[in-house]
Amino acid sequence: MLEVSDLRVSYGKVRAVQGVSLEVEEGEIVALIGANGAGKSSTMHAVCGIERPAAGEIRFLGQHIARLPPHRIMRRGIVQVPEGRLIFGGLTIAQNLRLGAYNVPGRARAEADIDRVLEFFPMLRDRLDERGSALSGGQAQMLALARGLMARPKLLMLDEPSLGLAPIAAQEVFALIARLRDTGVTILLVEQNVRQALAIADRGYVLESGRIILDGEAAALAEHELLVSAYLGLQRGG
Numbered sequence: 001m002l003e004v005s006d007l008r009v010s011y012g013k014v015r016a017v018q019g020v021s022l023e024v025e026e027g028e029i030v031a032l033i034g035a036n037g038a039g040k041s042s043t044m045h046a047v048c049g050i051e052r053p054a055a056g057e058i059r060f061l062g063q064h065i066a067r068l069p070p071h072r073i074m075r076r077g078i079v080q081v082p083e084g085r086l087i088f089g090g091l092t093i094a095q096n097l098r099l100g101a102y103n104v105p106g107r108a109r110a111e112a113d114i115d116r117v118l119e120f121f122p123m124l125r126d127r128l129d130e131r132g133s134a135l136s137g138g139q140a141q142m143l144a145l146a147r148g149l150m151a152r153p154k155l156l157m158l159d160e161p162s163l164g165l166a167p168i169a170a171q172e173v174f175a176l177i178a179r180l181r182d183t184g185v186t187i188l189l190v191e192q193n194v195r196q197a198l199a200i201a202d203r204g205y206v207l208e209s210g211r212i213i214l215d216g217e218a219a220a221l222a223e224h225e226l227l228v229s230a231y232l233g234l235q236r237g238g
Ligand SMILES: Nc1ncnc2c1ncn2[C@@H]1O[C@H](COP(=O)(O)OP(=O)(O)OP(=O)(O)O)[C@@H](O)[C@H]1O
Pocket: 011, 014, 015, 016, 034, 035, 036, 037, 038, 039, 040, 041, 042, 043, 083, 192
């Protein structure tokens, strides 16, 4: 579905992504994991058109998309839920959801989509008229996910959805992501929470200093000695 080959992203002299190749097949959760500054967000931003790649190819459903502007990439079905959630505290939950549907023409369709999306988020359904600022961190992440679904993604890219959440809220977010995959949404999941990301993912890639240093089946990666010593050993119980 998504094929990234030899992607490079630079910010001036900073070479954030230095030749990343990865694939996401339809129906998978693929985890992209790595430490702070590894280039995870930069990779994701290149795929959704926010950053222009310095080199490399990005194909989605067989078509080249690396030179398209973000809104046209989104219209093809790639939707990003950015790091830090970015929901609007001054708007109601319903208004936040409608904003996610701006690429879906027709008001009636957007309202029907709200109904469909809220089946995954019963907690939000009861609070549609409350302001975004009234939500806890975990609830705000749920709203950000729900808003992403409003855009009818074929590929949903999530940037550190568990960041800053209490363990129980993080678990709920991971469980929901797994459920979304089971209903047919393909997901590229950027995470630093390696253990939980690999627990729900089908495959994973490990990024270090802008390069993929390891990839494979999620279950095998979770047992890999490099990962266990570099990341998982620090996260026991986390
Ligand atoms: N807009 C920017 N301008 C300059 N340098 C940047 C910019 N964005 C990212 N970088 C640098 O590029 C490198 C990769 O950053 P990136 O945000 O892609 O990493 P990340 O893996 O998402 O990290 P984190 O876990 O902290 O979100 C880092 O060295 C970062 O400082």
